[in-house]
Each structure stands twice: as structure tokens, then as C-alpha cells.
Amino acid sequence: MCGIAGIIHTDDRHGSPSRKILTAMIHTIRHRGPDEFGIYRDQYAGLGHARLSLIDLATGQQPMTNEDESLWIVFNGEIFNYLELRSELEKRGHRFRTHSDTEVILHAYETWGNDCFNKFNGQWAVALWNSRERSLILSRDRVGVRPLFIHQGHGRILFASEVKALFADPNVPREIDARGLDQTFTYWSPIAPTTMFKQIEAIVPGSVRTYRRDGTHTDELYWQMSFHERPFHSLREASEQLREHLDRATRLRILRADVPVGSYLSGGLDSSLVAKMGRNAKEGIFRTFSLRFDDAEYDETSYQRMMAETLDSNHAEIVVSRYDIARVFPDVIRHTEQPILRTAPAPLYLLSKLVREAGIKAVLTGEGADEMFAGYDLFREAKVRMFWSHQPDSQCRPRLFDRLYPYLARSPQSTKGMALEFWKQGLSDAGTPGFSHDPRWRTTSALKRFFSSEIKDSLLRHPAPSILDSLPLEFNRWDELAQAQYIEIATLLSGYLLSAQGDRMLMAHSVEGRFPFLDADVIEFSASLSAGYKLFGLDEKKIVKEAARTLIPDPIIQRQKQPYRAPDAASFVGDKVPEYVEEMLSENALRAANMFMPKSVRGLFAKCKQKGSNDLFSNSDNMALVGILSAQLMFHQMIAGPRHDNNTELDFTTDINIFTNDVENTIQ
Amino acid sequence: MRDKVHSFIQTNYIFDEKRTVGDDEQLLASGIIDSTGILELISFLEKEFSIIFDDQELVGENFNSIASIIAILQRKISKN
Numbered sequence: 001m002c003g004i005a006g007i008i009h010t011d012d013r014h015g016s017p018s019r020k021i022l023t024a025m026i027h028t029i030r031h032r033g034p035d036e037f038g039i040y041r042d043q044y045a046g047l048g049h050a051r052l053s054l055i056d057l058a059t060g061q062q063p064m065t066n067e068d069e070s071l072w073i074v075f076n077g078e079i080f081n082y083l084e085l086r087s088e089l090e091k092r093g094h095r096f097r098t099h100s101d102t103e104v105i106l107h108a109y110e111t112w113g114n115d116c117f118n119k120f121n122g123q124w125a126v127a128l129w130n131s132r133e134r135s136l137i138l139s140r141d142r143v144g145v146r147p148l149f150i151h152q153g154h155g156r157i158l159f160a161s162e163v164k165a166l167f168a169d170p171n172v173p174r175e176i177d178a179r180g181l182d183q184t185f186t187y188w189s190p191i192a193p194t195t196m197f198k199q200i201e202a203i204v205p206g207s208v209r210t211y212r213r214d215g216t217h218t219d220e221l222y223w224q225m226s227f228h229e230r231p232f233h234s235l236r237e238a239s240e241q242l243r244e245h246l247d248r249a250t251r252l253r254i255l256r257a258d259v260p261v262g263s264y265l266s267g268g269l270d271s272s273l274v275a276k277m278g279r280n281a282k283e284g285i286f287r288t289f290s291l292r293f294d295d296a297e298y299d300e301t302s303y304q305r306m307m308a309e310t311l312d313s314n315h316a317e318i319v320v321s322r323y324d325i326a327r328v329f330p331d332v333i334r335h336t337e338q339p340i341l342r343t344a345p346a347p348l349y350l351l352s353k354l355v356r357e358a359g360i361k362a363v364l365t366g367e368g369a370d371e372m373f374a375g376y377d378l379f380r381e382a383k384v385r386m387f388w389s390h391q392p393d394s395q396c397r398p399r400l401f402d403r404l405y406p407y408l409a410r411s412p413q414s415t416k417g418m419a420l421e422f423w424k425q426g427l428s429d430a431g432t433p434g435f436s437h438d439p440r441w442r443t444t445s446a447l448k449r450f451f452s453s454e455i456k457d458s459l460l461r462h463p464a465p466s467i468l469d470s471l472p473l474e475f476n477r478w479d480e481l482a483q484a485q486y487i488e489i490a491t492l493l494s495g496y497l498l499s500a501q502g503d504r505m506l507m508a509h510s511v512e513g514r515f516p517f518l519d520a521d522v523i524e525f526s527a528s529l530s531a532g533y534k535l536f537g538l539d540e541k542k543i544v545k546e547a548a549r550t551l552i553p554d555p556i557i558q559r560q561k562q563p564y565r566a567p568d569a570a571s572f573v574g575d576k577v578p579e580y581v582e583e584m585l586s587e588n589a590l591r592a593a594n595m596f597m598p599k600s601v602r603g604l605f606a607k608c609k610q611k612g613s614n615d616l617f618s619n620s621d622n623m624a625l626v627g628i629l630s631a632q633l634m635f636h637q638m639i640a641g642p643r644h645d646n647n648t649e650l651d652f653t654t655d656i657n658i659f660t661n662d663v664e665n666t667i668q
Numbered sequence: 669m670r671d672k673v674h675s676f677i678q679t680n681y682i683f684d685e686k687r688t689v690g691d692d693e694q695l696l697a698s699g700i701i702d703s704t705g706i707l708e709l710i711s712f713l714e715k716e717f718s719i720i721f722d723d724q725e726l727v728g729e730n731f732n733s734i735a736s737i738i739a740i741l742q743r744k745i746s747k748n
Contacts, residue, residue, distance in 0.1 A: 414710045414726040419703035421696045421728020446699030449684060600683035607680060618705030
């Protein structure tokens with residue numbers, strides 16, 4: 001796990017890429033890999049690497065090259081099946097100098113070209129520089145676990161793990177892209193290739209981009225989520241197969257590391273299951289980590305401790321309060337590099353700190369299970385709405401919402417009545433793409449009423465791309481659940497959960513996340529299941545519960561699923577709120593960023609403050625306040641703030657300069 | 669009555685003086701007022717107009733627009 005960056009010159013007028021800028025780029029993302037730093041420069045290319053050493057600690061340094069030094073690589077991530085691929089490549093005559101997965105990518109690309117990426121089972125963002133052809137190959141893993149951003153302009157291509165590294169170059173413009181903001185206030189995050197910033201693109205998950213020497217490029221999807229049902233004799237047979245796939249995926253993630261791997265324990269089914277499988281994979285001390293909340297509403301301590309006892313793990317906990325969330329929020333946004341509508345990433349930022357302080361560099365988590373096996377309420381809600389749509393006048397059908405959300409049955413009649421009115425909208429669209437997500441997108445889009453007129457005007461001229469315009473051709477052939485899963489994976493999982501709440505929060509403290517539920521074989525297996533194995537009636541993740549039986553305590557399997565939430569707007573009002581909150585939501589700061597109407601935001605903030613931190617905030621106010629505050633922090637840190645620290649010096653353990661005929665003429 | 673309702677919705681949900689809410693504009697369907705936020709509106713109406721809504725009146729169609737809110741208020745007040 002690491003940070004990567006690079007500069008490629010596609011014409012001759014620039015001289016060779018600047019060592020100073022490349023160093024500054026790596027310096028901005030050194031949290032991703034504080035163990036070692038490496039740099040490579042030739043006449044046209046500069047590659048930089050910040051290393052978090054997990055595999056082949058002794059010889060895995062980067063940038064790395066092939067036998068004839070024509071192909072150079074910087075790589076962030078893991079190829080978990082690298083030993084199997086290595087032995088296949090050795091049979092074909094390849095000779096290896098190291099024991100790393102990095103070198104396997106080099107030889108695999110030499111052998112299979114772009115087809116190599118579909119052979120990898122892992123999580124990666126990789127850049128390959130072919131110095132002979134002067135081509136650059138950039139690729140990301142299937143679902144976007146690892147980030148990779150690019151900027152192209154004025155005869156140069158820059159790439160990096162995080163946008164802040166691109167901004168370290170003074171020639172890269174820093175400007176908000178209204179389309180990214182619009183997507184965030186619809187889907188909860190920008191959807192690759194769109195980002196929050198103009199002229200900055202994200203490489204699309206599951207794709208490979210190839211830049212030719214003249215700067216033109218082609219994009220190729222080497223993989224796309226695709227559902228192909230196959231028959232199973234019984235739930236038991238299918239669940240046994242899932243258990244085998246998941247066990248193998250977990251073992252790979254525990255054993256393919258030269259350092260100990262720990263596990264998160266949320267108290268839910270998914271992390272408990274992978275922790276158990278991780279525990280079984282290796283003898284010795286097993287470390288687990290949990291997040292607890294001061295607010296009882298969000299706390300899951302009893303289940304976490306029950307699982308830790310079952311595992312006999314060395315368990316550590318951190319208790320997070322509203323004040324903690326407000327305190328770290330600016331740092332959280334410096335890492336997310338995008339606005340967020342919930343504070344949920346903030347506690348995870350604190351949890352990864354705990355992990356790192358415990359000396360652990362990699363953790364298993366249950367991320368991905370809810371998308372692959374239909375764990376979210378959204379899937380159940382879509383099913384009830386679909387059922388209701390067959391008889392929209394029915395009084396009985398919507399009563400299923402009481403089963404879905406037990407709090408509704410206990411809620412005031414007004415809440416229930418209004419919720420039904422809301423869900424009733426769009427019932428006539430049942431069967432059309434996006435039906436499943438319409439309630440979420442409608443709720444979120446309503447927040448666009450805070451957008452400034454400049455943002456609204458910009459969106460009229462250049463509307464944000466809709467996910468519904470880029471669905472696969474076969475989308476309409478899938479069942480309704482599969483369609484909803486596809487959209488969920490392409491939007492919330494990739495852009496928010498794995499990024500703002502995943503990679504960025506873990507890497508902020510140099511911790512790598514490993515996700516058995518997002519193993520390539522587990523994904524393929526999930527896509528082969530009929531809907532009933534995933535969502536049985538309204539019983540979510542049926543097959544996962546079955547697979548977990550006898551492995552984890554029954555109360556954890558049977559408990560009502562609790563979505564991971566943290567206190568939102570309540571964190572930013574009250575006595576102990578840090579000063580930056582008032583400052584970021586001041587008229588001046590709002591005018592400077594020009595994303596939201598100052599008066600409207602002031603009105604919202606006044607309302608929230610009047611309510612006080614102990615009152616109940618509406619979902620809409622919660623999202624609005626957190627979304628606007630985070631967008632403001634992002635602007636003032638990333639766009640209005642300095643591009644990088646004053647001192648960007650690094651000690652490079654790998655320092656390669658290949659120049660012929662004294663062509664080095666850098667603009668340092 | 670209309671002004672009071674308009675003003676409350678403007679101040680608590682729209683937050684924008686320049687944007688006026690049409691009497692027939694959908695408030696619940698559009699997501700401007702959500703199922704938790706509606707509590708604030710009901711409490712305001714009950715307090716401001718000294719009325720109590722019965723359970724069977726607390727359905728979406730009575731609160732989905734300013735026009736429907738005015739209509740239910742008028743019915744309630746004339747009954748009293």
C-alpha cells in the first residue's frame with residue numbers, strides 16, 4: 001500500500017520532468033507510504049513512490065523495472081494472487097529479481113498486455129511507463145479500492161494517488177467543478193471520471209487508460225460488474241460455496257503479507273465473519289479494533305466484545321464523541337478531498353490512528369458485503385416499493401414498511417404518513433432504471449436549493465453526467481435486485497465508501513484496508529446468485545447469514561442490521577464547537593468559495609444552532625449542514641490554501657536518473 | 669394564515685428569500701421537507717393556530733403543498 005505520482009512530458013519543449021515538483025508531489029501524500037521513498041526520472045518521465053512496506057520488505061522498492069529496463073512501474077496496492085501468477089510467468093521463461101507482487105505486474109504486462117489486469121485478484125492503482133515507446137499505462141482495480149487521478153494540459157500528463165499531489169504543481173489549475181458538486185449532492189460522491197475539480201479526472205474503476213507519446217489516449221474497460229445467474233441445488237450448497245470463496249479470499253489477505261494483519265470489528269455480521277476466518281487462517285496473536293460511541297444511539301459495544309471474546313483476540317477500542325468528530329473534521333476533509341454528507345468517515349479516521357499506534361499496518365474489514373449480497377435497506381425498500389407499485393391504491397402493501405423500518409411503527413403518525421407520501425412518489429416508474437435509488441437521490445438532490453447562482457448557471461451550461469446514461473447494455477436483462485446492486489456499486493461503494501470512508505481514512509494513518517468481500521472470485525460468485533439467495537423476502541444477506549452459521553455467535557447473525565452512523569449536525573452546534581465551524585460558515589468564507597448562497601446557509605446554521613446539540617435534526621438538515629461545511633473546508637484547504645508545505649524534502653532510498661546525451665534540463 | 673405558513677416554510681426549509689414557494693409546489697415529494705422534518709411543521713401549525721391534528725389527518729396529502737396545508741387548517745379552524 002503506497003502513494004504514487006508521476007509527470008510525463010508529451011512534447012520536447014519542457015525538458016525533463018522537474019525533480020523538485022515530483023518530490024513535492026510525493027511529499028503531499030507521504031502519509032500513504034512513510035516507510036521509504038523512491039524516484040525515477042528520464043528525459044520524458046518522472047515517477048515517484050511513497051512506500052508502505054507489506055510484502056517483500058527487503059527488495060520491493062519502487063520505482064521498479066523489467067529485465068531490459070524498458071518498462072518502469074509505480075504501484076499502490078496488492079495483487080493477492082501474485083504467487084500463482086509468478087509461477088505461471090516463470091514457466092514462460094521470466095526471471096524474477098525480487099519476491100514482490102510489483103515485479104509480477106511488470107512481467108504480466110509484458111506477457112499479456114492490457115489483458116493482465118483481468119488476471120489480477122487484488123486492489124491496485126498502477127502506472128507503467130514504457131520508456132521505449134513513450135507510452136503511459138494507468139489502471140485501477142475492479143471496484144475502485146485504490147484511487148488514481150490525472151491532469152493533462154500543456155504537453156504534460158500528471159498522475160497521483162490523491163488530488164493534493166497534482167495541486168503541488170503550480171501549473172495545475174485549482175478550481176471547483178460544478179458537475180462534481182452536483183453529483184455529490186445526488187449520488188453522495190463524484191462518479192469517475194468526474195471529480196470535484198476542473199481538469200482533474202479519476203481513472204474509472206475496472207479500466208485501463210493508455211497514453212501514447214503524442215498525448216492522445218484510449219480507455220478500455222477490462223472488467224465490468226455483470227450478473228449471470230447459475231443454478232444451485234439449495235441455499236445450503238450455495239452457502240457452502242460462498243464460505244469456501246470467502247475463506248480463501250480471507251486467507252490470501254492474511255497470509256500474503258510480511259507483517260501482521262489485524263481486523264476491524266463493527267459488531268455486525270460481515271466484519272465478524274471475516275475476522276473469524278482471518279483468525280482461523282494464522283496461528284498466534286490476532287489484533288481486533290472497534291469503534292465505540294459516546295452516544296448510545298450509535299453504539300454497538302456489546303456485540304463487538306462478544307465477537308472479540310469468541311475470537312480470543314487482542315482487542316482495542318476507541319470511544320468517539322461528538323466533540324472528537326468536530327475536532328478532527330478539517331483533517332478528515334483534507335484526506336477525503338470531497339464533500340461528505342455524513343460525518344461517518346470521521347470516527348474511522350480516529351480508528352485507523354488507533355490501529356497504527358498499535359503497530360498494525362493492514363486490517364481486514366467487512367466492506368463490500370452489503371453491496372454484493374444485498375444488505376442495505378435501500379434494496380429492501382426498493383422491493384417494497386416495487387410490490388406497492390403493482391397496486392398503488394392498496395392500504396396493506398405499504399404496511400410492509402413497518403417491517404422494514406420498525407421505528408416507523410413506533411413513530412408519530414405524522415412521520416409515518418409523510419414517509420409513505422415520500423415513498424409513494426415515482427411508483428409509476430417501477431421497472432425503469434434508477435427506480436431503486438430514486439428516493440435517496442431525490443432527498444439528496446433537494447439540498448441543491450443551497451447552490452449559488454453561479455453553480456446553478458454552470459450546471460445549466462454543462463450538466464453533470466447521469467449514472468443512468470452509462471449503464472451497461474445488458475442492464476435491462478438483469479433482475480431488479482441486480483440492477484439496484486449495479487448502481488450501488490458504481491456510485492456509493494466506489495466513490496464514497498471505498499474512497500472517502502475507506503482508503504482515505506485508512507491511509508491518513510498509513511493503514512491498508514483489505515476487503516475479502518471484494519475479492520474477484522467472491523464478486524463473481526455473488527453475481528451468479530439469483531436474487532432470492534441474497535434478499536429472501538425482506539431478509540437481507542440470506543446466504544451470508546447461512547455461511548456464518550456455526551462460525552460466529554447466533555445473536556450477531558440474528559440481530560437487526562444497524563447501519564453505521566455517527567452524530568452529524570449535532571457535532572457542529574453547542575458549547576464546545578471549534579472556532580473553524582463558525583468561520584467556514586461565515587458570509588465571507590461562503591462568498592469566497594461561491595458554491596452556496598450565504599444567506600441560505602446562514603439560515604440553516606441559525607436553525608441548527610437554535611435547536612442545540614441535543615435536539616433531533618431532520619435528515620435533510622443533517623445532510624445539508626455536514627455537506628456544506630465539508631465542501632467549505634475542502635475549498636479553503638485545497639483551493640484557497642497553500643499548494644504544499646514549505647519544506648518538501650525527502651530522503652529517497654531509490655533514486656534513479658536515466659539521461660542520455662546530457663539532455664537533463666529541468667525547470668527546477 | 670397563508671403568510672404565516674409561507675414564512676415558516678421559507679425560513680425553516682427553503683432558506684432563500686429570493687425563491688418563493690408556489691402554493692401547489694410539492695414539498696414532500698421533492699424532498700424539501702422530509703419525514704423527520706415534518707414534525708417541526710406540525711408542531712408549528714398546532715401551536716400557531718391552537719389546533720391538534722388527529723392521527724387520521726396526519727397523512728401526506730394534507731401536507732404536501734402550501735395549498736393542502738391551508739385547506740386542512742381552514743377545515744380544522746372552522747370546526748373549532
